[in-house]
Amino acid sequence: MFISSLKNKRFRDIIFFDRKKVILFLVLSIVSVAIYTTFPLITQFFIRYLYDSDLKQLFYFTLAFAFLFFIKLFIDIRVERYKSKYYLKLEKNLKESIYLKYENNLKKLVEYKSDLFTTNLNLFVLYVKILYSNIISIVQIVVVSFIIFFFDNTLFTYILYTLPVLFLFFLIGKKLEYSRENIPFRNEDFGLMLYKMKDKPDRKKVMSQLQQGLTKKIKDRMRHIPLNVSMESFITFFRLFYMAYFGYYIISMDIHISGLIVGLLYITVFLRPCIKIIQSMPFYKICARSYRKIISLS
Numbered sequence: 001m002f003i004s005s006l007k008n009k010r011f012r013d014i015i016f017f018d019r020k021k022v023i024l025f026l027v028l029s030i031v032s033v034a035i036y037t038t039f040p041l042i043t044q045f046f047i048r049y050l051y052d053s054d055l056k057q058l059f060y061f062t063l064a065f066a067f068l069f070f071i072k073l074f075i076d077i078r079v080e081r082y083k084s085k086y087y088l089k090l091e092k093n094l095k096e097s098i099y100l101k102y103e104n105n106l107k108k109l110v111e112y113k114s115d116l117f118t119t120n121l122n123l124f125v126l127y128v129k130i131l132y133s134n135i136i137s138i139v140q141i142v143v144v145s146f147i148i149f150f151f152d153n154t155l156f157t158y159i160l161y162t163l164p165v166l167f168l169f170f171l172i173g174k175k176l177e178y179s180r181e182n183i184p185f186r187n188e189d190f191g192l193m194l195y196k197m198k199d200k201p202d203r204k205k206v207m208s209q210l211q212q213g214l215t216k217k218i219k220d221r222m223r224h225i226p227l228n229v230s231m232e233s234f235i236t237f238f239r240l241f242y243m244a245y246f247g248y249y250i251i252s253m254d255i256h257i258s259g260l261i262v263g264l265l266y267i268t269v270f271l272r273p274c275i276k277i278i279q280s281m282p283f284y285k286i287c288a289r290s291y292r293k294i295i296s297l298s
Contacts, residue, residue, distance in 0.1 A: 015090070015128070017089065017090075017093060018086075021082065022086070025078070025079050025082045025083070025086075026132075026135070028075050028078065028079050029075075029079050029132075029136050030136070030139050031075060032072050032075045032076055032079065033136055033139050033140045033143060034143055035068060035071065035072045035075075036072065036140075036269075037140065037143045037144050037147060037269060038147075039265070040261075040262045040265035040266050040269065041147070041151070041262065042065055042068075043258070043261060043262060043265065044258040044259070044261070044262045045061075046061070046065075047257075047258040047261065048258045083132075087125055087128070087129065090125060090128065091121065091125055094121050094124065094125075094294060095117070095121065097294075098116050098117065098121070098294075116293065116294070119290060120289075120290035120293045120294055121290075121294065122290075123286065123287045123290035123291070124287065124290050124291055124294040126283065126287055127283070127284070127287035127290075127291050130280045130283050130284070130287070133276070133280065134276075134277050134280060136273075137273035137274075137276050137277050138273070138277070140269070140273045141270065141273050141274060144266060144269050144270045145159075145270070147266070148266055148270070151262070151266075152259065152262075152263065155259075155263045155266065158242070158246075158263075159266075159267065159270055162238060162270075162271060162274075165234060166271075166274050166275075166278065169227065169230070169231050169234075169275070169278050170278050170281070172227055173224070173227055173278055173279075173281050173282060174281070176223050176224060176227065176282065224279075224282060228279055231275045231278065231279070232275070234271075234275075235267075235268065235271050235272070235275065238267060238271065239264060239267055239268065242263065242264060242267055243260070243264065246260055246263065247260060
């Protein structure tokens with residue numbers, strides 16, 4: 001859906017209003033992820049080699065590691081600042097686009113298209129945020145998988161055992177998404193609804209609207225809680241299982257403990273973005289209708 005809409009020049013101008021900066025900060029985000037994924041290897045390097053060397057060498061490598069950390073910190077601060085500005089400017093550009101579309105018929109906009117501002121615009125920005133987040137998560141999964149494959153084939157094989165469970169979580173999420181109940185309720189801004197009533201308030205309609213909105217939000221938010229909690233618990237369980245399983249071999253086969261520590265770190269670094277992507281899947285369907293409405297204005 002996002003790729004096909006890029007064919008629209010007006011839409012490209014709204015999303016990529018500063019193309020060079022968008023690409024630059026996307027690259028910087030990927031660089032930050034790449035640095036982050038090397039931290040477990042640096043941990044092993046310290047444990048296996050540096051603590052057995054002289055203090056001078058340990059000091060120099062500590063400074064180098066601290067310098068790398070501050071580079072990542074600097075990049076993250078710059079990226080987060082740009083992201084905040086970008087989303088605010090994107091919201092402004094979308095509001096301008098909506099206004100220009102209905103400039104000569106503002107009454108129609110207020111009475112029949114008010115959800116463009118109250119709901120659709122916010123969901124559109126949310127869609128772009130999720131898209132960015134998932135791109136970074138996919139990059140992290142690919143980089144971590146590449147490092148693990150060449151670092152330790154056994155650990156790579158062991159992590160593959162998580163894939164069927166992750167796929168099961170994905171299927172459960174899709175089932176919840178398709179079973180989502182559609183309550184015949186227009187999510188209209190409460191203040192705007194009162195304004196439309198003007199001198200003819202309808203208490204029954206107001207209370208019914210609020211109750212329907214509450215019921216819809218409760219059902220939507222409660223539906224995914226068991227799945228989200230299960231996925232978070234799976235990370236803890238799998239880490240404990242890994243410690244118990246590989247901890248035995250560390251003791252019985254005299255394997256260096258740094259391998260166990262690095263494996264534990266990489267399990268978390270691998271599973272977190274996987275679960276983050278699965279958790280974001282329902283929002284694509286929620287945002288899809290709003291997304292189409294917004295791009296139809298361009």
